[in-house]
Amino acid sequence: MTEGTAKVPAVILAGGRATRMGGGDKGWRILGGKRLVDHVIARLAPQVSAIALNANGDPDRFDLGLPVLPDSIDGYAGPLAGVLAGMDWAASLGADAVVSVAADTPFFPTDLVMRLQQAAGPSGLALAASPDETGKVWQHPTFGLWPVALRHDLREALEGGLRKIVLWTDRHGAGIATFSSDPHDPFFNVNTPEDLAQSEALIGAAG
Structure with missing residues (x-):
């Protein structure tokens, strides 16, 4: 952490239904001999003060100690x-903000949290982004910094039917932290068996 930043808690978003992977908990698919979620935790833990898992259903099926x-x-x-x-969990810890990451994205940046904090808009919100092969920059709204002071506003928006993240973050002037996609997009996520095979190739190339 650099001067002016502080460690915050983080939540791993694992509540998706993984329909393109045949269902189940996508973060528990094996990549490079470890589960996807283990790769995520290994990259995230040095950057944050605490980690929780967002998932629905029986919590006893998880063995992460989170x-x-x-x-x-x-x-x-x-x-x-x-x-x-x-956000609610972070508020219960007395934290000012929480970082979110996706459970199916094993290569996200090791300086994600610091860069999000540096990019935060006046509201304290920030989202990650990266360019595609054409140079167009895409936001990755499951990777963000979320001030707990906005949690009641978000709850009201969700109860009103809002589902698209950027509609809410644009409303609150989220800052954008743009990361390089060289040699590959750090926010590449595993949605299909083909994506899992591509991730194996990326791990092999890194090794």
Whole structure:
């Protein structure tokens, strides 16, 4: 952490239904001899003060030794519901903000949290972004810094039917931290068996 930044807690978003992977807990697929979620935890732990897992269903199926936070919004409300669960948990710890990462993205930057903190807008919000092969910059809204002071506003928005993350973050002037995609997009996520095979190749190339 650099001067002016402080460690914050983080929530791993694992509440998706993994339909393109045949269902189940996608973060428990094996990559390079370890589960996807183990890769995520290894990259995240040095950057944050505490980690929780956002997932629905029976929490006893997880063996990570982490708090398991279910969505507090009824129905499948998408990643924002997991962000809200993380914000409420962070508030209970006395933290000012929480960082979110996705459970299926094993190569995200090791300076993610610091860069998000540096990019935060006046509201304290920040999202990660990276360019594609054409140079177009895409936001990755499951990777963000979320001030707990906005959690009641987010809950109200979700209860009103909002599901698209950027509609809410744009409303609050989120800052953007843009990361390099050289040699590959650090936010490459594993949605399909083909993506898992591609990730194996990336790990092999790094090794």
